[in-house]
Structure formats: structure tokens, C-alpha cells
Amino acid sequence: MATGGASLADWISAISQLAFLLIFILLFVGANQRFQMYMWGKEVRAALGIFYKYYSEAEEKTRDLLVRNGAKRPKTLVDRIKDYVVISPVDIEPTDIIRRLDHLLTTERNHIKDLLLREMPDKDKSTRYKIETSLGITYALYMLYKIVRHYLLTSEKTNNYILLMQLKLILPQIMKIAESYRKALDDFVKGAPIGDSIGPLIAYRLAHTNGNPEWVNIDEDTVAAQVEFEGRKLILVKASGPESNVGRPGVAIEEIVEKDLFKTGKPKLMITVDAALKLEGEETGSVAEGVGAAIGDPGPEKIRIERTATKHGIPLRTVIIKMGMDEAIYAMREEIYKGGIEALERIKTIIKEETSEGDTVLLAGIGNSIGVSQ
């Protein structure tokens, strides 16, 4: 046993043991969980700051766009639209749910178009649609910010460790979505084609294979044309461009087939071509084919295409060009453009293999027609 005063080693040993004892006591009273919550909360708060910055920037850009185009009350308009709600139709009674959803979506679309027309009556459709898209992006960023803030505050208020953990774990995906929207706004304002414009671009290319066809308006925002291809009558449908617009391809296909608008008789084959989300690991711009209606609307347009094909017994083929969610709303990347050229060749092969000369083929280039005219 040592005699006299304690050595330095004794002091270090005493402090270390005391620290470990303290740590064990803290572990028993749940301090580790509180510390973990604090760390997650800190990270979510930092991300929330970024979401707020993205939303504020988008709102400022949209307001600036409105001011530059002579809007009468830009602030009021942004404030009205950024908090816009569309209440989902009743789904425990599914009868005519598609009709009800279609009605709600049409009402929303027409209302926003009407608001913009009243604000800027002398501006052309292209400018108004560009502003409509900017408002849509501001709305999306504001919603992301509000939802993340809601879950953060709820988890803190109720001391819900699991809720905060889920929020923290999903944060990288939400951040990716927010970043995509933020970057997409600049591309939309420039008016360049985006990844999602690949469908309308293919319809445009097919239409201009042998000269300039005459396009007719089927719906306010959807156009169609008839051309000759390898002895077949090819009817092409796309959203009108080059404004930012997805049109109503389902309505157009239904009208063309039901009313035989081009006097060509019933199509022998229907093809939809669209951008589709790739799985991680798949290459951007890779092409795949199959059956079904390739369209990413909430339902009303897709069901019209499916019902028309089923009612008339028309084979419904599809060609998709794969890309990431962010790439679909960024300016079109070279890989996607090249994928579009490959898809075009695939479509030509399908038409030649599955129809004969004299047959009618209906092709819809689905997607946003921004930067692609007709």
C-alpha cells in the first residue's frame, strides 16, 4: 500500500472510474436516447433550414417572374397557390371515383389557369404556362418544408423517438426531391426540354419524318396529326408545345378512336411512349418495351387509354425511356436524348412487325412538351 499523498496515476484512475460510473447512471436514466434524439433533431433542423431556403428562393423567383410579366398582385397570387388544397374523393365507395377525381383535377387546372389569365390577360399562353409551372414548383417545395417541419415538431412535442428516427432516415430521399425541384425551376424558366419531354419529342420526330404534317387541336392543350409511315396511317398525339404542358392524352385518344376523327377506321395498334423511373443501378436513357399505358397521371388519363384499348380490342404496346426522378424534371440530358433515338427505332420495328400496310397505328408521346413544338 502506498504511503503519503495520492500519485497522478491514482487521480487519473479515480476520475476515469467516476466518469464511467456517471456514464452508466446516465444510460440507466435513458440519457443515451435523449442524446440520440438531440443529434437526429439537430440534423433534421439543419435540413429544414435548407428546405426553407429552397422554398424561399423558388417563391422569390416566381414572384420576380410574375412582376416581370406585369402581374397585378404577384404576392397575393403566390400566397393563394402555395397553400392550394385538392381534397381526395371518397374512396370507401369507389363507384365513379375516376370521374370524380377527373372532375376535381379539371376544376383545379382550370381554376389556376383562370387565376393567371386574370392576372396577366395580355400575356401569351407560353408565358402563363411557364409561370404556372413555377408556381407548381414553389408549391411542392413549400409542402416539403411544411411536412418535414410538422413531423419534427410533432416528434419533439410528443417525445416520439421512433417518429424522429423515421424522419431522419428518410431525410436523404426528401433532400434529393427538394434539390431536384430547386434545380428544375431554372430549367423550366429557360424553356429547355426536360427529361420528361422525351415522349413528345419522339412524336414530333415521327411526325416530321416526311415533311410537315397538319396538327389539329383535340383538346385545349393536346394536338394530333396523321402521317404516312411505311404504308401505314400513323396518328400521333402529344401535348401542345413548346410551352410547359402535359396535355390530356387520354381524352385525345378516346376522342380519336370513338369519333374516328381522322376517318382512318379503328387502329390496329396503340403505342404509348414515355419517360419512366429507372431503378438504382439501371442506366439513364436505357429503353424497354412491353404492354400497357405508360403515363404517370393520377389515374383519369391512364384509365381512358386502357378503357379505349380494351373496348375496341386494340393491342396496347408501350416503349419507355428510363431515367431518375430528378433527371425527368431537369433539362434533357444527352443520354436521355440518345435513349429517345433508340426508342424511336424500337417503335418503328414494332410498327413494321405488328401491323401491315394500310393499317392504322395510334401513337401517343406522353410527357411535358416544354421546349418541343409540333
Place this chain on the structure above:
Amino acid sequence: MLDTQNNPVIQFLFLLLLIGSTIYLFVQSGQARKKETPRKLVTVTECSETGQETKRDFQEGDYIGKVLGSCGENGQEIIKAIYSVEIKQK
């Protein structure tokens, strides 16, 4: 053999390791994200008569199908494609 349980220096090192890893957690949580490669938009134009293609930087107002003027004897110069390419870092 080294007595790790009763060696105060080793105990102290463990304590330092604990404090160090806590500080690392704090620092790591605030680190910046990886940046994307910069890209630029290019416009490809084509002469309808000769089929000659020209590539230039995108200008606001460009869209696919836009007629830019005449070319050849009776042809039209039309925008054929617009896409973004990676800017190669030197």
C-alpha cells in the same frame, strides 16, 4: 501481460476515445454533400435540305422545331435537339 482493467492510463485512453467519437458524431452530422458535375445546354440545328448539323450553346427562346432561317438553296435551318452535356473539368 498488460493489465488493462487496473491500468489508469488505458482507462483514460478509453475515456478519450469515448469523448473523441462523440465529437466526431457532431462534426460528421454537419458535413457538406457531394457536388454534381456542372452541365451546359447545347442546341443542335439541322439544315432540312443538306442535313448538315451545327452545335452551339443554348439561347433562351430556343425550342425543338423552331425555324431559325434559311439554308442551302431552298432549305430551312431548324432546331433538331436540345440537351445538356457535362462540362469537362480541366
